[in-house]
Amino acid sequence: EAALEAVMQEMHRIDRTMSPHRADSELSRINRDAGTRPVRLSDEMFDLLARAIDFSRWSDGAFDISYAAVGQLYDYRGGTGPDDAVRERARAAVGWQHLILDPERRTLRFGLPGMRIDLGGFAKGHAVDNAVAILRERGIEHASVAAGGDSHLMGDRRGRPWTLAIRDPRREGEVVALLPLENVAVSTSGDYERYFIGGDGRRHHHLLDPRTGESPRTVRSVTVIASDGLTTEALSKTVFVLGVPRGLRLIDSLPGVDAVVVDAE
Secondary structure, eight states, X not given: OHHHHHHHHHHHHHHHHHOXXXXXXXXXXXXXXXXXXXXXXXXXXXXXXXXXHHHHHHTTTSSOGGGHHHHTTOBTTTTBOOOHHHXXXXXXXXXXXXXEEETTTTEEEESSTTOOOOOTTTHHHHHHHHHHHXXXXXXXXXXXXXXXXXXXXXXXXXXXXXXXXXEXXXXXXXXXXXXXXXXXXXXXXXXXXXXXXXXXXXXXXXXXXXXXXXXXXXXXXXXXXXXXXXXXXXXXXXXXXXXHHHHHHHHHTSTTOEEEEEEOO
């Protein structure tokens, strides 16, 4: 129970730091001030942003935390999104190359007017990684930690592998695969999590292509398996945006990484 409590406290701490919905979070302070001056970062935030920029660089912008300038225009509960003109204006504020990270001063400044960042594609994987570290420090060898679509499966389940189900993106309660897993992190990104059907009859979901500001439609879900949650969460978003041929080429180029993709066919 003490271990469970320690994990939950860590989850709450990360939420207080990285939530875009809390006015007093470090992330909100960055979005409020980095457009006008360099903002001093905690070591944790600096390291996360440096990793995010690395992912952007080698994914050729398919992963980009500055997508938030467009992402904030969508209301998935209300079923509304920007028109083409508004989206294009916001897209001018998207571009990871304009996130000016100063390693000496440990600061971030936005290089474009209207820039924002969002760690929704990253922070849960980080939280799961930290939770696993807390459990290991306490001598726990077998556990399952989950935060939304991100999990880490420590050890095994009473001598047998943990079983992870990949849900059918269109048939609720149905699964497309069962994976026996041990000692891995797993992240799933799907177009069924937060979405609305627009007046154009198309599905507008929360996994946006930073380069277009729109929802990719060639893929329905991506599950990535690797050693840590930061990598799996970033890669699941990246492969979703890149699509099947380019996404799987990327996965095949990375040692110790696997993926299951459900495409639109």
